[in-house]
Amino acid sequence: MPALTRLAHRAASAIRALERVTRPQDPEVAAALRQRWAELPPHVKHRSQTIGQRIAGCEGTHGVFPKCDFACTPCYHSRDANKVRIDGEHTVSEIGRQMEFTRRVRGPGQYAQLIGGEVSLLGPDDHAAALGAMLEHERKPMSFTHGDFDYDYLRRLALNPDGSRRFDALAFAAHFDSLMFGRRGIPLPADERSLNPFRAHFCAMFARLRREHGVKSHLAHNYTVTPRNVAQIPEVLRTAGRFGFHMFSFQPAAFVGNERRWKDDYGALSADAVWSRIEAGAGGRLPYRLFQTGDERCNRAAYGGWVGSRWVALADDRDPRDLRMRSALFGTLRGIDLAAPPAVAAARLTRAFARRPSSVPIALGWSVRFARRAGLRELIRHGFAPVTLVMHRFMDAADVGEAWDAMENGDEISDERIRETRERLEACSYHFSHPETGRLIPACAQHAVFDPEENARLARELPL
Numbered sequence: 001m002p003a004l005t006r007l008a009h010r011a012a013s014a015i016r017a018l019e020r021v022t023r024p025q026d027p028e029v030a031a032a033l034r035q036r037w038a039e040l041p042p043h044v045k046h047r048s049q050t051i052g053q054r055i056a057g058c059e060g061t062h063g064v065f066p067k068c069d070f071a072c073t074p075c076y077h078s079r080d081a082n083k084v085r086i087d088g089e090h091t092v093s094e095i096g097r098q099m100e101f102t103r104r105v106r107g108p109g110q111y112a113q114l115i116g117g118e119v120s121l122l123g124p125d126d127h128a129a130a131l132g133a134m135l136e137h138e139r140k141p142m143s144f145t146h147g148d149f150d151y152d153y154l155r156r157l158a159l160n161p162d163g164s165r166r167f168d169a170l171a172f173a174a175h176f177d178s179l180m181f182g183r184r185g186i187p188l189p190a191d192e193r194s195l196n197p198f199r200a201h202f203c204a205m206f207a208r209l210r211r212e213h214g215v216k217s218h219l220a221h222n223y224t225v226t227p228r229n230v231a232q233i234p235e236v237l238r239t240a241g242r243f244g245f246h247m248f249s250f251q252p253a254a255f256v257g258n259e260r261r262w263k264d265d266y267g268a269l270s271a272d273a274v275w276s277r278i279e280a281g282a283g284g285r286l287p288y289r290l291f292q293t294g295d296e297r298c299n300r301a302a303y304g305g306w307v308g309s310r311w312v313a314l315a316d317d318r319d320p321r322d323l324r325m326r327s328a329l330f331g332t333l334r335g336i337d338l339a340a341p342p343a344v345a346a347a348r349l350t351r352a353f354a355r356r357p358s359s360v361p362i363a364l365g366w367s368v369r370f371a372r373r374a375g376l377r378e379l380i381r382h383g384f385a386p387v388t389l390v391m392h393r394f395m396d397a398a399d400v401g402e403a404w405d406a407m408e409n410g411d412e413i414s415d416e417r418i419r420e421t422r423e424r425l426e427a428c429s430y431h432f433s434h435p436e437t438g439r440l441i442p443a444c445a446q447h448a449v450f451d452p453e454e455n456a457r458l459a460r461e462l463p464l
Helices: 002-021 027-039 088-106 124-136 151-158 193-213 230-240 271-282 320-332 342-355 359-374 376-382 397-409 416-426 443-461
Strands: 058-060 110-114 139-145 169-175 216-225 247-252 299-302 304-307 310-313 388-392 430-434 439-442
Touching (some): 027 088, 088 110, 088 124, 110 124, 124 139, 124 151, 151 193, 169 193, 193 216, 216 230, 230 247, 247 271, 271 299, 271 388, 320 342, 359 376, 397 443, 416 443, 439 443
Parallel strands (some): 058 110, 058 430, 139 169
Antiparallel strands (some): 304 310
């Protein structure tokens, strides 16, 4: 009997564990979503808002490795960033402290960017330890880089010394544009086209890593937009869009960071002008109002992918049926973490739709519409390669500083531009953890207000 009792206890424990891991929504995530929705300003509380309805937002690291070995125009780092030495122990301990706080405030399973200066200046073991610290606190890390490292570095990051896998998957965001100076083999790019072999090589390293060692990857491409290279966006997207990147983020330049590297009138570029160039590269209209993250003046995103030579949107923000699909999606998949092993993700989806069976015909109707838009024959012939197209617009440091001071002091703002800046800060989807003060700071405030003082302090504590 004792043996049978122990067996029964083990079976019951396994069933409870299976129920927890396949639960559609984690209670902590549900609480974090409710809190995020409550914190949002009224002007972004609408049906398309993903924050508070689907995700809690995104996080980044700060003050962990500010040094970079490139010279870019513009550069968002403060003047003292390159006076701070790379120190793996500092990086890992500080990341752990920041991620512990965001885990407590935002719940598990949120996206976090391993960002600061150039991440590949960390040794492979320190880089791996930094990712490990983020995973330990149940974040989904993505390393931000200029991409100028070789396969040996990537292999040593991904694998243990004995050749076994450290990670089943890696996520990287690589920045490639002709305003970046110092890349090996092309220190002064003549134009964007000349960087295509380097973009292709970056993706090829990760394809090789998966082929040789089974480590999967998710790759994003970042691109700073100025009047010098805005016209080249379509060609970059048409060409590099097939290299293996899963996201393209185009970021109009702002007057923030090192003012010695400001070369153009960045204010000459409107959001619509940049977005029209992205649309030209995709080959048609990009529906960005179906899902909105934060403030539309900060972020636009179109979800879809390549079907043969065409980029096809997953849904159309002008189609009432797709709008109903969005509402069903938010209701059914609210806070569900699908970045899990396929069997677990399938179980979570099954339980989610079982709770809301009315979403099943809506989802089926959407799948039929998408197949028609893409062309069933083309889907069968070419498949679907998902690529999300994004525009992120940062704000000028002077405006952010003035708006932030007003927010901190509770002052009224009469200037329309500064009032808009404040509204965008209040709706920010991307924050940095400050556990010493118990606050999450919006990204633009971090770069404009906090980075200069922080990097000056680090230059004293971690001098070269």
